[in-house]
Amino acid sequence: MSTKAKFHLYRLFWLGAFATIVAVSAPTFGRPKSAVALEDFGRDGSVNSTLDQTLGEEKCAERITTWLEGLPPGRAILLVADANNNRAGVTADLIPYLAWPRPVIVSYDPQKAGREFAGARGRYCAVGFCYFMPPQGAPMSKSFGPALSFVAFDSQ
């Protein structure tokens, strides 16, 4: 086989290799499939729109931030969230994000959360329940949609 023929065969082989890579992924191009349900996140991907989406009300991020600013500074919040709910996970990730620099302890363990709640008054300034049924008789101070509510022990 001549040098030129070898050269062209070689190039064709690698162009074919590139083509196989394109061909295999072509059916899924532009249609990403994520491990999580991206519909749980807001349309523009911001925290504002995501919380509006997960909590079902408008301007949640702004309202939560304002409410958190009214709590005594420095003291931590306990947030109890449903471990088996995607939206609870997304929301629970965003509360510490909004609450910074206030410490937020997120608990996905309902038994531990129940025990913590019993002795929470001295340790936390508020306890939040995210997609999680609060203990019966807990005096709810503030709700952000049906899925997130807080008990504040003392506000400024």
Added chain:
Amino acid sequence: MRIAGCLVAVVTLFLAGGGFTLACWRGTRSILLAELLGLGWMVGAGIVSLLLVLGGLAFSGPVLLCGVTALCLLLGLVGARKIQRGLRVEIGYADARPWEKWLGLLLLFPIFYIGYASFRDAMVFDGLINWEAKARHAFLAGGSLPASYFTDATRAAYHPRYPLYLPFSELWIYLWAGDCDQTLVKILFPIFYAAAILLLWSSVVRLTGRVWAATLTSLLPIAVPLMADHGFGLVQGYADFPLAAMYLAGIGALLAWRLKGLEAGWGVAVICAALLPWIKQDGILLLASLLAVAALVHGSSQWRRFVIFALPGIAIALFWRLAMHWVHAAGEPGFQPVTAGTLAQNLPRFGTIVRFMGDRLSTPRIWSLLWYWVPVALISLGWRQRRLALWLSVAVFLPLVLDIPAYLFTALDLQFHLNTSFDRLALQISLVTVLCLGLALARPPSAEPPHSAQPAEGT
């Protein structure tokens, strides 16, 4: 005003990186425009983030913003002076045929697509709470992260020890825009992608001189699902793709220095190596891999030069480690003690880890057939250039080998840890694997036929 501020942030960041790259450019060979743009962005993000960290120790607010901006402009001026003094910037099309030049226009497609995907998708998980959150917190604190951020045990799971290359690039946008605008900040992602594509293009052009092969190679990442918008990557605000781009730039420059006599390549590789551990902690493994390739490339006769090559990267890695030690940064949940006993106990994990790696890399919905072709490309290259094939094999496979101990000693559930991290670790070396395919495509097994194009400048 926000958009105008964002544009100023982008331009100043590029001026800093472009100016620094030009200032460090050595030798008489010209710099390719694609190199200047790609390195300008990647290095600029490193410079601005480092300046914000160091400047933030003493200043905050407008003083910090003005100070860093002034330094960016100064670097830009230094670069401009270098061009005035005779350093040429070339497009790299000097020997390209007209159809090759037109082919280059196709590269706009993946860049625009990633731009569209970035604004379509949300920043999620790590992209938001590990990376962007640092930018937001620093913005709210006046431009720097207070020590309390690093010591807050309740946020230890959000990796406060992660370095600040990407978050403080985002902070730069916030500082100029005057708000934590999470939509606006996504402008960074397609620019990082464009920088990666330009660096891939210029690496292939430098190493082979074939513009058409460089263009086809640079189009390949958009056809690989994880390198485009499937899974958690650049468009979700993760730092792994910028890390991959920096690793590619370092390997490409090092090879161009050694194989093509590009004098400036050595300095560029040093800069890229230095910034690897500043992008992500995993960058230390890539730094180790790049240093291993550099050790082979330098050989025993140039060991002094190799030591100088290694120092900046090690210095930056140590700087951040010591800084985290000094502020008593909260520990990250993650690893069991590294002892012989733990190793013996966890050794049975080895098979699981290697099987998992093989399974994932051969899964078409994640990687298409990219990893199937990598060994073929390396064998093909090794047919005529054994040294090049050896160096590229180390660059591709050593990071994977170095990942294994992390999984052997993980304190997390092994399967969970593998599921949530391995794809991203592989993503960090993916651009170098594409470079292997590009080099294989461009290099014929025997002499060139009579009518082929001459190699472009730099080959």
